[in-house]
Amino acid sequence: MTTTQRNVSEQQARQVAEAARESEWRKPSFGKELFLGRFRLDLIYPWPAEQPRPDADEFLRKLDTFARTEIDGARIERDARIPDEVFQGLARLGAFGMKIDKEYGGLGLTNLHYCRALTLVGSANAAIGALLSAHQSIGVPQPLKIFGSPEQKKAFLPRLAAGEVSAFLLTEPDVGSDPARLGTVAEPVEGGYRLNGVKLWATNGTVATLLVVMARVPEKGITAFVVEGDAEGITVERRNEFLGLRGLENSVTRFHDVFVPEANVIGGLGKGLKIALTTLNTGRLSLPAMCVSAGKRSLAIAREWSADRVQWGRAVGKHEAVAKKIAFIAATTYAMESTLDLCCMIADDDRNDIRIEAALVKLFASEMAWQVADELIQIRGGRGYEKSESLVARGERPAEVEQMLRDLRINRIFEGSTEIMHLLIAREAVDAHLSVAGDIIDPEAGFGRKAKAGGRAGLFYGRWLPTLVVGQGQNPGGTPAMVHSPRTCASSSGRPAGWPGRRSTRWPAGAARWSASRASWAGWWTSGRSCSR
Ligand SMILES: Cc1cc2nc3c(=O)[nH]c(=O)nc-3n(C[C@H](O)[C@H](O)[C@H](O)COP(=O)(O)OP(=O)(O)OC[C@H]3O[C@@H](n4cnc5c(N)ncnc54)[C@H](O)[C@@H]3O)c2cc1C
Numbered sequence: 001m002t003t004t005q006r007n008v009s010e011q012q013a014r015q016v017a018e019a020a021r022e023s024e025w026r027k028p029s030f031g032k033e034l035f036l037g038r039f040r041l042d043l044i045y046p047w048p049a050e051q052p053r054p055d056a057d058e059f060l061r062k063l064d065t066f067a068r069t070e071i072d073g074a075r076i077e078r079d080a081r082i083p084d085e086v087f088q089g090l091a092r093l094g095a096f097g098m099k100i101d102k103e104y105g106g107l108g109l110t111n112l113h114y115c116r117a118l119t120l121v122g123s124a125n126a127a128i129g130a131l132l133s134a135h136q137s138i139g140v141p142q143p144l145k146i147f148g149s150p151e152q153k154k155a156f157l158p159r160l161a162a163g164e165v166s167a168f169l170l171t172e173p174d175v176g177s178d179p180a181r182l183g184t185v186a187e188p189v190e191g192g193y194r195l196n197g198v199k200l201w202a203t204n205g206t207v208a209t210l211l212v213v214m215a216r217v218p219e220k221g222i223t224a225f226v227v228e229g230d231a232e233g234i235t236v237e238r239r240n241e242f243l244g245l246r247g248l249e250n251s252v253t254r255f256h257d258v259f260v261p262e263a264n265v266i267g268g269l270g271k272g273l274k275i276a277l278t279t280l281n282t283g284r285l286s287l288p289a290m291c292v293s294a295g296k297r298s299l300a301i302a303r304e305w306s307a308d309r310v311q312w313g314r315a316v317g318k319h320e321a322v323a324k325k326i327a328f329i330a331a332t333t334y335a336m337e338s339t340l341d342l343c344c345m346i347a348d349d350d351r352n353d354i355r356i357e358a359a360l361v362k363l364f365a366s367e368m369a370w371q372v373a374d375e376l377i378q379i380r381g382g383r384g385y386e387k388s389e390s391l392v393a394r395g396e397r398p399a400e401v402e403q404m405l406r407d408l409r410i411n412r413i414f415e416g417s418t419e420i421m422h423l424l425i426a427r428e429a430v431d432a433h434l435s436v437a438g439d440i441i442d443p444e445a446g447f448g449r450k451a452k453a454g455g456r457a458g459l460f461y462g463r464w465l466p467t468l469v470v471g472q473g474q475n476p477g478g479t480p481a482m483v484h485s486p487r488t489c490a491s492s493s494g495r496p497a498g499w500p501g502r503r504s505t506r507w508p509a510g511a512a513r514w515s516a517s518r519a520s521w522a523g524w525w526t527s528g529r530s531c532s533r
Contacts, residue, residue: 008180016180016222020273021427022355030346031356035429037468047342048349056113062093064120071124074388077403080246082128090132091163095121099136099145104157106141111282111344115289122293126407127247129293131165133286134203138415139166140210140226142279147224147267156210156226167208167229169199169253170276177420179214179273182222184255186215193217193225193265195233195258205251206239213255214272221270225260233258244406281355282347284362284415288340291369291411294404295333298376301399302326305380316379325375332372336365356428363421366411373405436460 008016025032033040070089076082090096098114100106109117114136122129136142141160144152160166175181184197195215199205209229217223227234237252267275306317306326316322343361346352377384380401383391388398412418437460439445439453 008178013178013180016273020179020222020277022274022278025353025431027351027353029353029356031360031425032353032428032431035356036432036464043352044342044346048345048351050112050345051110051348053110053113056107056109059094059098059107059109060113060116060120063095063117066090066093067121067124071121071128073125073400074398076125076127076247077400078389080241082125082131082247082249086128087165088163090121090128094161095132096135096163096165097141097157097161098132100141100157100161101145104153105161106157107161110348111285112341112348115285115292115340115344118286118289119293119296122290123297125247126290126293126404127245129286129290130203130245130248133283133290134168135160135166135208137283137286138168138212138276138279139204139208140212141166142283143212143224143266143275144226146278147271147275149263151263152226152266160210164209165204165207166210166212167202167204167251168212168276169202169205170214171200171202172198173200177417179222179276182214182216184213184215186217186223186225186260188217189259192259192261192263195225195227195255195260197255198237199251199253199255201240202251202253204249205253206236206249211253212266213260214276215255217269222272223269224266224272224275226264226266227258227260231258231260243409244403245410280415281358284358285340285344285347287411287415288336288343288361288365291365291408292333292337292340294369294408295329295336295372298372298401298404299326299329299333301401302329302376302379305383305399309381322379325379328375329372332368336361336368339364356425359416359421359425359428362416363418363425366408367418369408370405370412373401373408376401377405432460 028040028043030040030043033043066089071086072083076086094107095117097104097106098109098117100108102108118129118133121132139160140156144156148156170179170182172181172183174183184195184199186193186195193215195213197215199213202208202211205211211227211229213225213227214222215225233256235254235256237254240248240250240252242248242250266272303317303326306322307315309316312319317326339361343354343357346357347354380399383396383399384401387402388400392398416424437453437457439449440457442449445453
């Protein structure tokens, strides 16, 4: 039984989304300040220092070896299935507990190490990255970490850290970007709730033993529940197939009179969407991590191929048009990884609100990785359009280029589509203006509210507008952090202090040139623009 709210108006949809957003800004936000015309470089530069974590580094080394030796990406693509031994191997390594605190048996990785891990496994096969990220970026571990009770954490997290898989079930046949239409109902009954409804496209839904299910509790609103995957009344009706990510275990799941104990409500009745949105603040960083994998792999393939393939008397990489494409792939991958690393580090440092930055990084990486894969196909010519298996069958070296394009396409749709990211970023960006002057344009607000808003707006804009004309933003070289902080001077290595070191993930041979160019660029930046002053 589904009871989709079919008659939800645009205004009601907005109200639901508005009620779900975090309305407070408890910490400063670089992104928010930018939209107010204030370039608060001191909030992100120097980069926060990376905390030494030898255990995490050791885990990444093991995971890298596992990905190189035990994961056969071509087999997953051919069979449309992740082999059991890969599941088991990942579980033995602790990959299902990367984001779970050590006290519950997990690895307690920082966002930075977690995203590096996803980049590593994603370079072997994107469906494995999706499996791990759906499990712990949006599945049970993250909402419980932020909103779970001590009892819930004790009951569920050790199971997940040991290798049980979880899934997140929000989407329904009539409910995509607009959760106000949610039709799955959780009716109060003695000792708990009775769930009825159908959930669509649940990643890991066919294999998960624990589910986060979003359902509407009458009079209370959308609520998040932890549900046992084998509870009576749950049917996995089918495994879905997609353009890419062929190894994905994605389900249509039906709930028919499923009993869920009261103790399994996460974070309180009616808090479901807030939980989902807050979880996604850092959760959506896993997508850029996968895009970085694709960018690095694309660069490796592009460099190798364009040096080998000779047309019109020279290697195709020597033709300017192709060289430009390789430069684009290199620069874009570098930008995706740098923005991701920075966002992870400021999230780990916990001094800034990163909701705008994480959305920007997700939007940027998902759009640009798609273009990277498209340019890679162009560089490979006809071979870019040909399946890896077909290349092998003809006796050529395989390169999973067309697969990469197919695998990447979904990143522009899930965990907030590009269009929804635009809305989210715009909403957060104008928050300061809406909170002082929003009532003036709100058709629901009466004269009294509009008059008060007018007063607030007068005070705010009287102070704010002049800063746009004569403020520090008019002097790009005059940002306090750059001019006065001794920490911005280049260190003996040529990098500014606090500049992050090289990363251990898969760089193609020769890509070390980047680190040199980054250091010298940084040196120019600091010496020319701040240290010499
Ligand atoms: C492979 C895959 C895995 C998934 N995994 C999960 C999962 O694990 N759990 C889960 O709950 N869901 C999952 N989803 C669902 C996914 O999150 C949704 O597809 C996504 O939220 C978009 O919803 P929709 O597809 O219904 O598109 P719709 O919401 O119907 O939107 C259609 C188009 O309209 C645009 N649009 C909608 N509203 C607006 C607006 N207000 N302004 C501008 N443009 C708008 C959208 O951006 C899109 O381009 C998955 C989907 C896929 C394909």
